[in-house]
Amino acid sequence: MNQILSYSxxxxxxxxxxxxxxxxxxxxxxxxxxxIADAAAYLKQQPxxxxxxxxxxxxxxxxxxxxxxxxxxxWRDFSRIYRFCNLKQRQFLELYVIRYEIAFxxxxxxxxxxxxxxSIADEDAAWFYQRYFSFDIAKLNGTxxxxxxxxxxxxxxxxxxxxxxxxxxxxxxxLFDYEMALDLYYFGSTWKSIHKQxxxxxxxxxxxxxxSKMDMLxxxxxxxxKKYYKMSAAxxxxxxxxxxxxxxxxxxxxxxEAENLDSLAELIRSTRYGEQFSEDSPSELERRYHAALHAxxxxxxxxxxxSILCVDSYLYEKEQETDLITTIxxxxxxxxxxxxxxxxxxxx
Numbered sequence: 001m002n003q004i005l006s007y008s009x010x011x012x013x014x015x016x017x018x019x020x021x022x023x024x025x026x027x028x029x030x031x032x033x034x035x036i037a038d039a040a041a042y043l044k045q046q047p048x049x050x051x052x053x054x055x056x057x058x059x060x061x062x063x064x065x066x067x068x069x070x071x072x073x074x075w076r077d078f079s080r081i082y083r084f085c086n087l088k089q090r091q092f093l094e095l096y097v098i099r100y101e102i103a104f105x106x107x108x109x110x111x112x113x114x115x116x117x118x119s120i121a122d123e124d125a126a127w128f129y130q131r132y133f134s135f136d137i138a139k140l141n142g143t144x145x146x147x148x149x150x151x152x153x154x155x156x157x158x159x160x161x162x163x164x165x166x167x168x169x170x171x172x173x174x175l176f177d178y179e180m181a182l183d184l185y186y187f188g189s190t191w192k193s194i195h196k197q198x199x200x201x202x203x204x205x206x207x208x209x210x211x212s213k214m215d216m217l218x219x220x221x222x223x224x225x226k227k228y229y230k231m232s233a234a235x236x237x238x239x240x241x242x243x244x245x246x247x248x249x250x251x252x253x254x255x256x257e258a259e260n261l262d263s264l265a266e267l268i269r270s271t272r273y274g275e276q277f278s279e280d281s282p283s284e285l286e287r288r289y290h291a292a293l294h295a296x297x298x299x300x301x302x303x304x305x306x307s308i309l310c311v312d313s314y315l316y317e318k319e320q321e322t323d324l325i326t327t328i329x330x331x332x333x334x335x336x337x338x339x340x341x342x343x344x345x346x347x348x
Contacts, residue, residue, distance in 0.1 A: 007306040013084055014310045020048035021321055031328050031341040039329050049073055066329055070322040075128045077318055091197055092308050095190050097132050102182045113175045117144040161185055180239055187241045202307045205300045211245025212296055216289050222255045233257045246272050
């Protein structure tokens, strides 16, 4: 009963926000737009985006502008939810803040690796950075050197993570090493927080959602690292999320040691994720991964509607929706047919 009372108001708010997500038919309608301007005009008519996109000039658009506006839509929803949550619920949402911080830092890392200057001039996004981020983004503005970027993060977890790589960097150190270290920090923090903050059925449901995600990401990473990077089994293993949910450690080791991709595929098919990864095309792996996660989130929130899972499921769906919108808009930009674009609308 206490659980229901604690989450009843929040669950009601989330249901109201979910009603503003685009339906499958609306996504198909968006895919049928003949131009970027038409797509932007269509989105501005939708309740979930009209407030965020009201200042958007659909006559002079480019992909990065749309992505930025969609990102602000996620942040606006996150902030609404955060203000509504109690202290315990906010502790869970801090995991999402870490995700947003890491996405931001990855963009900064790519900028300096491309020998460009970090420029943070978006005043519309400043409120989110200032309110939720654990570091001052102003200290990163204007930076063009990796060492200075890392030094600007002094006093945060990110400084110790990145400086450990930077101080011991050799000729083989790449952007991939820094990004992977940030990802591993996020997944490790998430796993620990779920075990620490939650109990009972709510904890088990969160472990199912995040544990399955980590398992499937490890499968994807093993496949891609073997196919595209030709890394050794030991190096691949060191690059994986050190969490073993449904996949045992021995199974992961066997996958990293597979002699070829056919052997790897056979090992994958023998696991409980075999159905999701029955195709070896990278694009198909990605599609099946999201379809499986989508089903897990939907099932969890139906089973435990009065829990933090309602928040987690909504934010996941919102992020997937904005990714789909970006893909659709990109398809329109490149002149793909409605049928070709519609192929990506598969798990809503």
